[in-house]
Amino acid sequence: MAPDVLAVFWKHRQRFFWQPESGGILLGRRRGKHLEVLLATEPSSHDKRSTFSFGREAVGHAEVAQQTWLRGERQVDYLGEWHTHPQTVPIPSGIDRAEWCKLVLQRPEKSTLLTVVVGTKELRVELVDHVRHEVLESIPLRSGG
Numbered sequence: 001m002a003p004d005v006l007a008v009f010w011k012h013r014q015r016f017f018w019q020p021e022s023g024g025i026l027l028g029r030r031r032g033k034h035l036e037v038l039l040a041t042e043p044s045s046h047d048k049r050s051t052f053s054f055g056r057e058a059v060g061h062a063e064v065a066q067q068t069w070l071r072g073e074r075q076v077d078y079l080g081e082w083h084t085h086p087q088t089v090p091i092p093s094g095i096d097r098a099e100w101c102k103l104v105l106q107r108p109e110k111s112t113l114l115t116v117v118v119g120t121k122e123l124r125v126e127l128v129d130h131v132r133h134e135v136l137e138s139i140p141l142r143s144g145g
């Protein structure tokens with residue numbers, strides 16, 4: 001994961017219970033099984049934010065993806081989703097899993113989805129496909145990557 005990506009997670013981590021959940025999408029490159037995360041979009045003003053549910057409208061995020069695509073020599077693909085939890089060690093909820101499953105089923109070729117849940121001290125990184133999920137890593141969260 002690129003340092004910029006970690007900086008976005010750090011900035012939006014939920015240090016207090018009353019802060020709203022936030023999140024965005026993960027963009028980067030896919031080379032076979034290897035995923036390289038280059039960009040995490042920040043919550044946009046279109047997002048509806050509340051503490052325990054995170055409803056995302058695609059508009060703002062799609063714009064960012066497109067701008068990056070147009071600006072760069074580098075090609076970026078949609079890799080997955082990230083959002084914050086008010087937990088030290090984040091554990092995806094049943095609702096999260098149901099959402100991810102829906103997203104996988106919507107994808108062309110049902111390709112795997114990379115998911116990151118940002119806690120206050122750790123990141124939980126999972127690779128989700130339509131039958132199972134695989135915990136890739138729990139990474140300690142630090143500033144500046």
Ligand SMILES: [Zn+2]
Pocket residue numbers: 083084085092093096117
């Ligand atoms: Zn969640």
